[in-house]
Amino acid sequence: MKILVNGAWRETQRDELAGALEELGYGGSVVSTAVNGEFIAAALRARTTLADGDRVEVLAPMQGG
Amino acid sequence: MLKLYEQTTRSRLMLGTARYPSPAVLGDAVRAARAEVVTVSLRRESAGERAGQAFWSLVRELGVRVLPNTAGCHAVKEAVTTAHMAREVFGTTWIKLEVIGEDDTLQPDVFGLVDAARILCAEGFEVFPYTTEDLVVAERLLAAGCRVLMPWGAPIGSGRGLNNLFGLTALRAHFADVPLIIDAGLGVPSHAARALELGFDAVLVNTAVAQARDPVQMAAAFAQAVEAGLAARQAGPIEPRDLATPSTPLIGTAFRG
Numbered sequence: 001m002k003i004l005v006n007g008a009w010r011e012t013q014r015d016e017l018a019g020a021l022e023e024l025g026y027g028g029s030v031v032s033t034a035v036n037g038e039f040i041a042a043a044l045r046a047r048t049t050l051a052d053g054d055r056v057e058v059l060a061p062m063q064g065g
Numbered sequence: 066m067l068k069l070y071e072q073t074t075r076s077r078l079m080l081g082t083a084r085y086p087s088p089a090v091l092g093d094a095v096r097a098a099r100a101e102v103v104t105v106s107l108r109r110e111s112a113g114e115r116a117g118q119a120f121w122s123l124v125r126e127l128g129v130r131v132l133p134n135t136a137g138c139h140a141v142k143e144a145v146t147t148a149h150m151a152r153e154v155f156g157t158t159w160i161k162l163e164v165i166g167e168d169d170t171l172q173p174d175v176f177g178l179v180d181a182a183r184i185l186c187a188e189g190f191e192v193f194p195y196t197t198e199d200l201v202v203a204e205r206l207l208a209a210g211c212r213v214l215m216p217w218g219a220p221i222g223s224g225r226g227l228n229n230l231f232g233l234t235a236l237r238a239h240f241a242d243v244p245l246i247i248d249a250g251l252g253v254p255s256h257a258a259r260a261l262e263l264g265f266d267a268v269l270v271n272t273a274v275a276q277a278r279d280p281v282q283m284a285a286a287f288a289q290a291v292e293a294g295l296a297a298r299q300a301g302p303i304e305p306r307d308l309a310t311p312s313t314p315l316i317g318t319a320f321r322g
Contacts, residue, residue: 006109025112030121032107032150037142039149057109059150060117061124063091064106064134065081065221065249065271 004055018045021058031060067266069102069213069244070159070191072130076101077261077291079132079246080284081271088123090280095127098284102130104161104269106137107151132193134161135181139174144181148190160185161193161215161248171221171249175202179209186210195248198232200239207243214243215269218260219250222272226256227263237264254283254290261294262302 002009005024012020017033017040033040034057040048050056066073080100085091095103105124110117124131133151138144141164148160164181166174173196182192186209194206198216206214216236219225227233228250237245247260248269257268270287277283 006111026110029110029112029115029118030154031110031117032154034146034150037146039146039153041153058112059107059147059154060110060115061121061154062106062108062117063081063083063085063120064104064136065083065269 001050001052003050003053006056006058012050015050016046017048017050017056020050020056021045026058029060031058033058067244069193074101074130074267076288077267077295078257078288079104079267079269080274081269082120082124083271084275085280086275088120091275092123092127093281094274094284095129097281098274098288100129100284100288102132103127104132104134104271105155106134107147107154130159131155131157132159132161133157134195135163137165138163139165139177141177141181141184144177145184148181148185152190158189158191159193160190161195163195173197173217175199178202179205182206182211183209193246198229198236200236203236203240203243207240212243213246214240215246215248217249218247218256218268221249223250224252224273225250226252227259230263233265234263254286257287258290258294258297261291262297264298267291 001012012023014020014023036055076099078098078100079102080095080098081104133155135144135147138147144164164174164177166172178194182194185192192211193213193215194211195215196202203214219228244266246267247265251257251270252273260268274280274283
Protein backbone atom coordinates (compact mmCIF):
# COMPACT_ATOMS: atom_id res chain seq x y z
CA MET A 1 0.00 0.00 0.00
CA LYS A 2 1.26 3.49 -0.84
CA ILE A 3 0.66 6.33 1.59
CA LEU A 4 1.79 9.95 1.56
CA VAL A 5 3.95 10.50 4.67
CA ASN A 6 4.93 14.10 5.33
CA GLY A 7 4.51 14.88 1.66
CA ALA A 8 6.49 11.91 0.29
CA TRP A 9 5.09 8.65 -1.05
CA ARG A 10 6.08 5.64 1.04
CA GLU A 11 5.33 1.95 0.75
CA THR A 12 4.04 0.06 3.78
CA GLN A 13 2.92 -3.51 4.36
CA ARG A 14 0.98 -2.55 7.49
CA ASP A 15 -2.59 -1.38 7.28
CA GLU A 16 -2.86 0.23 10.71
CA LEU A 17 -1.19 3.52 11.61
CA ALA A 18 0.81 2.24 14.57
CA GLY A 19 2.35 -0.57 12.52
CA ALA A 20 3.09 1.68 9.56
CA LEU A 21 4.91 4.16 11.83
CA GLU A 22 6.99 1.34 13.27
CA GLU A 23 7.81 0.01 9.81
CA LEU A 24 8.77 3.46 8.55
CA GLY A 25 11.25 4.03 11.37
CA TYR A 26 9.32 6.17 13.83
CA GLY A 27 9.28 3.56 16.60
CA GLY A 28 10.06 5.08 19.99
CA SER A 29 9.87 8.64 18.73
CA VAL A 30 7.91 11.44 20.39
CA VAL A 31 5.59 12.30 17.53
CA SER A 32 2.02 13.32 16.92
CA THR A 33 0.03 12.11 13.96
CA ALA A 34 -2.79 13.11 11.65
CA VAL A 35 -4.42 11.17 8.84
CA ASN A 36 -6.10 13.08 6.03
CA GLY A 37 -6.00 16.23 8.14
CA GLU A 38 -7.58 14.67 11.23
CA PHE A 39 -5.59 14.36 14.46
CA ILE A 40 -5.09 10.75 15.55
CA ALA A 41 -4.17 10.42 19.22
CA ALA A 42 -1.39 8.00 20.11
CA ALA A 43 -3.85 5.73 21.88
CA LEU A 44 -5.87 5.36 18.68
CA ARG A 45 -3.03 4.59 16.27
CA ALA A 46 -3.31 0.82 16.65
CA ARG A 47 -7.02 1.00 15.79
CA THR A 48 -6.67 3.45 12.90
CA THR A 49 -6.81 1.66 9.57
CA LEU A 50 -4.99 3.13 6.61
CA ALA A 51 -6.06 3.03 2.98
CA ASP A 52 -4.08 3.37 -0.20
CA GLY A 53 -3.38 7.06 -0.85
CA ASP A 54 -3.94 8.27 2.70
CA ARG A 55 -2.10 11.43 3.74
CA VAL A 56 -0.23 10.91 7.01
CA GLU A 57 1.42 13.73 8.93
CA VAL A 58 4.07 12.81 11.50
CA LEU A 59 5.09 15.85 13.54
CA ALA A 60 7.68 16.25 16.26
CA PRO A 61 8.88 19.04 18.57
CA MET A 62 10.75 21.74 16.72
CA GLN A 63 12.17 25.19 17.39
CA GLY A 64 9.53 27.90 17.29
CA GLY A 65 8.95 31.54 18.05
CA MET B 66 4.51 37.41 39.88
CA LEU B 67 2.58 37.17 36.65
CA LYS B 68 -0.40 34.82 36.53
CA LEU B 69 -1.11 33.22 33.16
CA TYR B 70 -4.21 31.09 33.41
CA GLU B 71 -3.52 28.96 36.50
CA GLN B 72 0.27 29.25 36.35
CA THR B 73 2.52 31.91 37.81
CA THR B 74 5.85 33.08 36.47
CA ARG B 75 8.43 35.49 37.85
CA SER B 76 10.09 36.26 34.54
CA ARG B 77 8.55 38.85 32.24
CA LEU B 78 10.67 37.70 29.32
CA MET B 79 9.56 34.76 27.23
CA LEU B 80 11.96 33.42 24.65
CA GLY B 81 11.41 31.81 21.28
CA THR B 82 13.64 28.86 20.45
CA ALA B 83 14.10 29.29 16.69
CA ARG B 84 16.98 30.53 14.53
CA TYR B 85 19.84 30.19 17.05
CA PRO B 86 23.30 29.35 15.73
CA SER B 87 23.34 26.08 17.67
CA PRO B 88 21.42 24.16 20.34
CA ALA B 89 24.15 25.03 22.85
CA VAL B 90 23.72 28.75 22.21
CA LEU B 91 19.95 28.36 22.56
CA GLY B 92 20.43 26.74 25.95
CA ASP B 93 22.83 29.44 27.12
CA ALA B 94 20.47 32.17 25.87
CA VAL B 95 17.51 30.74 27.76
CA ARG B 96 19.57 30.69 30.94
CA ALA B 97 20.92 34.22 30.35
CA ALA B 98 17.38 35.49 29.74
CA ARG B 99 16.24 33.88 32.98
CA ALA B 100 13.22 32.82 30.94
CA GLU B 101 10.70 30.52 32.54
CA VAL B 102 8.60 30.08 29.40
CA VAL B 103 9.86 29.25 25.91
CA THR B 104 7.89 28.82 22.73
CA VAL B 105 8.16 25.67 20.67
CA SER B 106 6.57 24.32 17.53
CA LEU B 107 5.77 21.16 15.62
CA ARG B 108 7.19 20.23 12.26
CA ARG B 109 7.38 17.19 10.04
CA GLU B 110 9.79 14.64 11.46
CA SER B 111 12.16 12.62 9.33
CA ALA B 112 12.45 9.05 10.60
CA GLY B 113 16.14 9.07 9.70
CA GLU B 114 17.22 12.36 11.23
CA ARG B 115 14.99 12.46 14.31
CA ALA B 116 15.88 16.13 14.76
CA GLY B 117 12.78 16.73 16.83
CA GLN B 118 13.78 14.17 19.41
CA ALA B 119 17.13 15.87 20.06
CA PHE B 120 15.50 19.28 20.33
CA TRP B 121 12.87 18.02 22.77
CA SER B 122 15.59 16.49 24.97
CA LEU B 123 17.37 19.85 25.08
CA VAL B 124 14.21 21.74 26.07
CA ARG B 125 13.37 19.28 28.81
CA GLU B 126 16.87 19.62 30.24
CA LEU B 127 16.34 23.40 30.49
CA GLY B 128 13.49 22.81 32.93
CA VAL B 129 11.28 25.57 31.50
CA ARG B 130 7.58 25.65 30.74
CA VAL B 131 6.78 25.33 27.04
CA LEU B 132 4.26 27.34 25.08
CA PRO B 133 3.62 25.49 21.81
CA ASN B 134 2.59 27.57 18.83
CA THR B 135 0.59 26.98 15.68
CA ALA B 136 3.04 28.93 13.52
CA GLY B 137 2.59 28.53 9.81
CA CYS B 138 -1.13 27.82 10.00
CA HIS B 139 -3.29 29.85 7.63
CA ALA B 140 -6.65 28.17 8.23
CA VAL B 141 -8.78 27.54 11.30
CA LYS B 142 -8.81 23.78 10.81
CA GLU B 143 -5.03 23.63 10.41
CA ALA B 144 -4.54 25.62 13.60
CA VAL B 145 -7.02 23.56 15.60
CA THR B 146 -5.53 20.26 14.42
CA THR B 147 -2.00 21.51 15.15
CA ALA B 148 -3.14 22.52 18.65
CA HIS B 149 -4.47 19.01 19.26
CA MET B 150 -1.19 17.52 18.11
CA ALA B 151 0.83 19.93 20.25
CA ARG B 152 -1.19 19.16 23.35
CA GLU B 153 -0.38 15.48 22.97
CA VAL B 154 3.32 15.90 22.27
CA PHE B 155 4.09 18.64 24.77
CA GLY B 156 1.63 17.60 27.47
CA THR B 157 0.23 21.09 28.02
CA THR B 158 -3.10 22.79 27.40
CA TRP B 159 -1.28 26.06 26.68
CA ILE B 160 -1.30 27.02 23.02
CA LYS B 161 0.03 30.15 21.34
CA LEU B 162 -2.56 30.44 18.65
CA GLU B 163 -1.39 31.84 15.33
CA VAL B 164 -3.59 32.01 12.26
CA ILE B 165 -1.64 33.91 9.64
CA GLY B 166 -3.57 36.01 7.17
CA GLU B 167 -0.92 37.72 5.07
CA ASP B 168 2.47 36.37 4.10
CA ASP B 169 4.48 39.58 3.71
CA THR B 170 3.68 40.91 7.17
CA LEU B 171 2.66 37.64 8.84
CA GLN B 172 -0.28 39.64 10.10
CA PRO B 173 -2.83 37.57 12.01
CA ASP B 174 -6.06 36.61 10.26
CA VAL B 175 -8.10 37.94 13.14
CA PHE B 176 -11.37 36.45 11.86
CA GLY B 177 -9.90 32.96 11.73
CA LEU B 178 -8.12 33.61 15.00
CA VAL B 179 -11.38 34.30 16.84
CA ASP B 180 -13.03 31.23 15.31
CA ALA B 181 -10.11 28.98 16.24
CA ALA B 182 -9.89 30.47 19.73
CA ARG B 183 -13.59 29.79 20.32
CA ILE B 184 -13.16 26.12 19.34
CA LEU B 185 -10.02 25.57 21.38
CA CYS B 186 -11.22 27.38 24.52
CA ALA B 187 -14.39 25.27 24.47
CA GLU B 188 -12.18 22.18 24.34
CA GLY B 189 -10.25 23.22 27.44
CA PHE B 190 -7.19 24.77 25.85
CA GLU B 191 -5.61 27.79 27.50
CA VAL B 192 -5.19 29.99 24.48
CA PHE B 193 -2.57 32.71 24.00
CA PRO B 194 -3.77 34.38 20.80
CA TYR B 195 -1.25 36.20 18.61
CA THR B 196 -3.31 39.22 17.62
CA THR B 197 -3.13 42.87 16.66
CA GLU B 198 -3.83 45.87 18.89
CA ASP B 199 -7.43 46.04 17.60
CA LEU B 200 -9.80 46.59 20.54
CA VAL B 201 -12.78 44.91 18.92
CA VAL B 202 -10.80 41.79 18.07
CA ALA B 203 -9.51 41.74 21.64
CA GLU B 204 -13.09 41.88 22.93
CA ARG B 205 -14.05 38.97 20.67
CA LEU B 206 -11.08 36.91 21.80
CA LEU B 207 -11.97 37.44 25.44
CA ALA B 208 -15.59 36.58 24.72
CA ALA B 209 -14.33 33.38 23.05
CA GLY B 210 -12.70 32.39 26.33
CA CYS B 211 -9.14 33.72 26.07
CA ARG B 212 -7.76 35.10 29.34
CA VAL B 213 -4.41 36.27 27.95
CA LEU B 214 -3.74 38.30 24.80
CA MET B 215 -0.55 38.56 22.77
CA PRO B 216 -0.69 41.70 20.64
CA TRP B 217 2.09 42.22 18.12
CA GLY B 218 4.57 45.04 18.52
CA ALA B 219 5.47 44.91 14.83
CA PRO B 220 5.61 42.22 12.13
CA ILE B 221 7.39 39.05 13.22
CA GLY B 222 11.16 39.30 12.89
CA SER B 223 11.07 42.95 11.78
CA GLY B 224 12.80 44.40 14.85
CA ARG B 225 10.79 47.60 14.53
CA GLY B 226 9.59 47.73 18.12
CA LEU B 227 6.20 49.08 19.14
CA ASN B 228 4.80 50.21 15.79
CA ASN B 229 1.47 51.59 16.94
CA LEU B 230 2.14 53.15 20.30
CA PHE B 231 -1.25 54.82 20.47
CA GLY B 232 -3.14 51.63 19.68
CA LEU B 233 -1.13 49.55 22.13
CA THR B 234 -1.55 52.14 24.88
CA ALA B 235 -5.29 52.15 24.27
CA LEU B 236 -5.37 48.36 24.41
CA ARG B 237 -3.53 48.38 27.74
CA ALA B 238 -5.86 51.00 29.18
CA HIS B 239 -8.99 49.27 27.93
CA PHE B 240 -8.13 45.83 29.30
CA ALA B 241 -6.47 46.79 32.54
CA ASP B 242 -6.95 43.38 34.18
CA VAL B 243 -6.05 41.12 31.26
CA PRO B 244 -2.47 39.85 31.00
CA LEU B 245 -1.06 41.36 27.82
CA ILE B 246 2.16 40.04 26.33
CA ILE B 247 3.84 41.87 23.49
CA ASP B 248 4.66 39.25 20.91
CA ALA B 249 6.70 39.85 17.80
CA GLY B 250 8.63 42.68 16.25
CA LEU B 251 10.88 43.77 19.11
CA GLY B 252 14.44 44.47 18.00
CA VAL B 253 16.42 45.84 20.93
CA PRO B 254 16.10 45.75 24.71
CA SER B 255 14.81 49.33 24.88
CA HIS B 256 11.70 48.16 22.99
CA ALA B 257 11.08 45.60 25.71
CA ALA B 258 11.69 48.13 28.48
CA ARG B 259 9.23 50.48 26.79
CA ALA B 260 6.58 47.75 26.65
CA LEU B 261 6.90 47.09 30.37
CA GLU B 262 6.94 50.81 31.15
CA LEU B 263 3.62 51.12 29.28
CA GLY B 264 2.16 48.47 31.54
CA PHE B 265 2.38 45.38 29.38
CA ASP B 266 2.89 42.32 31.51
CA ALA B 267 5.61 40.58 29.54
CA VAL B 268 7.28 40.30 26.14
CA LEU B 269 8.09 37.40 23.89
CA VAL B 270 11.32 37.76 21.92
CA ASN B 271 12.92 35.42 19.42
CA THR B 272 14.69 36.84 16.36
CA ALA B 273 16.18 39.82 18.20
CA VAL B 274 18.05 37.44 20.48
CA ALA B 275 18.66 34.47 18.20
CA GLN B 276 20.03 36.53 15.31
CA ALA B 277 22.11 38.95 17.40
CA ARG B 278 25.87 38.72 16.93
CA ASP B 279 26.04 37.40 20.49
CA PRO B 280 22.66 35.84 21.34
CA VAL B 281 23.60 35.05 24.93
CA GLN B 282 24.67 38.61 25.69
CA MET B 283 21.55 39.94 23.98
CA ALA B 284 19.36 37.59 26.03
CA ALA B 285 20.93 38.98 29.20
CA ALA B 286 20.37 42.52 27.95
CA PHE B 287 16.67 41.83 27.31
CA ALA B 288 16.38 40.34 30.80
CA GLN B 289 17.78 43.53 32.32
CA ALA B 290 15.50 45.64 30.14
CA VAL B 291 12.27 43.96 31.21
CA GLU B 292 13.32 44.19 34.85
CA ALA B 293 14.04 47.91 34.42
CA GLY B 294 10.78 48.49 32.56
CA LEU B 295 8.72 46.69 35.19
CA ALA B 296 10.45 48.52 38.03
CA ALA B 297 9.84 51.85 36.29
CA ARG B 298 6.18 51.04 35.79
CA GLN B 299 5.80 50.14 39.44
CA ALA B 300 7.67 53.30 40.47
CA GLY B 301 5.11 55.48 38.68
CA PRO B 302 6.60 57.41 35.75
CA ILE B 303 5.89 61.14 35.42
CA GLU B 304 3.53 62.34 32.71
CA PRO B 305 5.24 63.91 29.68
CA ARG B 306 4.74 67.70 29.43
CA ASP B 307 4.96 70.08 26.52
CA LEU B 308 6.84 72.81 28.38
CA ALA B 309 9.86 72.84 30.63
CA THR B 310 9.56 72.85 34.40
CA PRO B 311 12.72 73.67 36.32
CA SER B 312 14.00 70.82 38.40
CA THR B 313 16.14 73.13 40.53
CA PRO B 314 14.03 75.27 42.91
CA LEU B 315 13.90 78.91 41.84
CA ILE B 316 13.47 80.28 45.35
CA GLY B 317 16.69 81.94 46.47
CA THR B 318 18.20 82.11 43.01
CA ALA B 319 21.17 84.52 42.97
CA PHE B 320 21.17 87.80 41.04
CA ARG B 321 17.36 87.95 40.94
CA GLY B 322 15.71 91.09 42.33
